[in-house]
Amino acid sequence: xxxxxxxxxxxxxxxxxxxxxxxxxxxxxxxxxxxxxxxxxxxxxxxxxxxxxxxxxxxxxxxxxxxxxxxxxxxxxxxxxxxxxxxxxxxxxxxxxxxxxxxxxxxxxxxxxxxxxxxxxxxxxxxxxxxxxxxxxxxxxxxxxxxxxxxxxxxxxxxxxxxxxxxxxxxxxxxxxxxxxxxxxxxxxxxxxxxxxxxxxxxxxxxxxxxxxxxxxxxxxxxxxxxxxxxxxxxxxxxxxxxxxxxxxxxxxxxxxxxxxxxxxxxxxxxxxxxxxxxxxxxxxxxxxxxxxxxxxxxxxxxxxxxxxxxxxxxxxxxxxxxxxxxxxxxxxxxxxxxxxx
Numbered sequence: 001x002x003x004x005x006x007x008x009x010x011x012x013x014x015x016x017x018x019x020x021x022x023x024x025x026x027x028x029x030x031x032x033x034x035x036x037x038x039x040x041x042x043x044x045x046x047x048x049x050x051x052x053x054x055x056x057x058x059x060x061x062x063x064x065x066x067x068x069x070x071x072x073x074x075x076x077x078x079x080x081x082x083x084x085x086x087x088x089x090x091x092x093x094x095x096x097x098x099x100x101x102x103x104x105x106x107x108x109x110x111x112x113x114x115x116x117x118x119x120x121x122x123x124x125x126x127x128x129x130x131x132x133x134x135x136x137x138x139x140x141x142x143x144x145x146x147x148x149x150x151x152x153x154x155x156x157x158x159x160x161x162x163x164x165x166x167x168x169x170x171x172x173x174x175x176x177x178x179x180x181x182x183x184x185x186x187x188x189x190x191x192x193x194x195x196x197x198x199x200x201x202x203x204x205x206x207x208x209x210x211x212x213x214x215x216x217x218x219x220x221x222x223x224x225x226x227x228x229x230x231x232x233x234x235x236x237x238x239x240x241x242x243x244x245x246x247x248x249x250x251x252x253x254x255x256x257x258x259x260x261x262x263x264x265x266x267x268x269x270x271x272x273x274x275x276x277x278x279x280x281x282x283x284x285x286x287x288x289x290x291x292x293x294x295x296x297x298x299x300x301x302x303x304x305x306x307x308x309x310x311x312x313x314x315x316x317x318x319x320x321x322x323x324x325x326x327x328x329x330x331x332x333x334x335x336x337x338x339x340x341x342x
Contacts, residue, residue, distance in 0.1 A: 026079075026080045027084070030079065030080035034073045037072050037073055038073075041069050161188065161193070161306065188218045190314060192214045192215050193221060194325060195207070195208055195211035195212075196208075197215075197322065197328070198325035198326050199229075199326055220305075223302050224303060224327070225327075227295070227298050227303075230295045231295055235282065240278045242329040243326070245273055245329050247329055247332050248272030248274070249272070253316075254270060255307075255319050259308045259310075264341075264342065265342075271332060271336040273329070273336050278333060279337060282333060282334065282337045286338075296334050297338075299330070299331075307322075310322065
């Protein structure tokens with residue numbers, strides 16, 4: 001009994017099918033065509049006219065006759081072999097497709113049976129971790145958005161430059177003799193200060209013009225804006241525009257060193273303007289035009305004085321925002337020409 005079980009062949013399923021051997025229909029057709037061709041050749045040489053009866057053995061003619069006889073037969077059997085190969089490939093493709101379908105069916109069955117049961121503990125833990133991560137991300141997003149709103153509100157209300165004027169001015173305050181409206185105007189906020197130093201983008205930039213008007217109410221800021229406007233106008237006469245400059249960004253701590261009085265190599269990174277043509281044109285104009293030279297030095301003094309007060313109240317992000325304004329770019333260019341950063 002055990003011997004019978006041991007000798008029982010293993011069932012290989014679809015792979016236990018043996019390929020069909022023997023002669024196929026294509027080979028039968030090829031054999032029939034070959035015999036028909038041979039019969040035709042024999043009949044041709046039997047009943048063909050003999051000519052004058054002389055036998056001449058020409059090698060070229062002999063080779064051509066052999067080709068004419070056997071080449072068609074070779075072509076017939078090449079076609080038969082190709083048909084047999086195509087049939088074998090088609091059979092193997094069907095067997096492979098059957099195997100893939102069986103594997104897919106097995107996989108789907110196992111997946112369905114697994115889903116019907118209880119989830120493993122590892123999968124539960126992964127779900128719990130994902131849920132906790134989502135809660136953490138939501139909390140971080142809420143905290144970040146709240147802090148950003150608080151920073152934006154702070155920048156809109158925090159004064160850019162410390163002023164001795166009171167924080168709150170009564171709308172019905174009586175003006176003492178000799179007191180102007182600028183003396184009791186509220187201090188310029190940091191956001192308005194930065195936007196004003198960048199000047200309006202276009203003629204339709206209402207927010208830019210509004211910030212510029214509010215900034216001009218402060219005397220010290222107004223002096224800097226006027227000096228910057230004069231310098232930018234003179235530079236534009238040489239074809240130098242701040243929007244075309246792409247200076248290297250400097251870290252906020254370097255700007256703070258400048259505000260604290262450092263000069264020379266410690267703040268050399270502030271001279272990030274690398275446009276050689278702009279530097280050459282500015283240097284030439286400074287040497288030839290005394291009006292331009294005076295306006296440039298006046299602007300540098302006003303920027304230095306105002307930035308010292310601004311740095312004391314500004315955060316690092318606000319310092320970076322100021323460094324990207326048109327006024328700050330003009331300062332980098334002129335400071336590079338005058339050797340402020342050397």
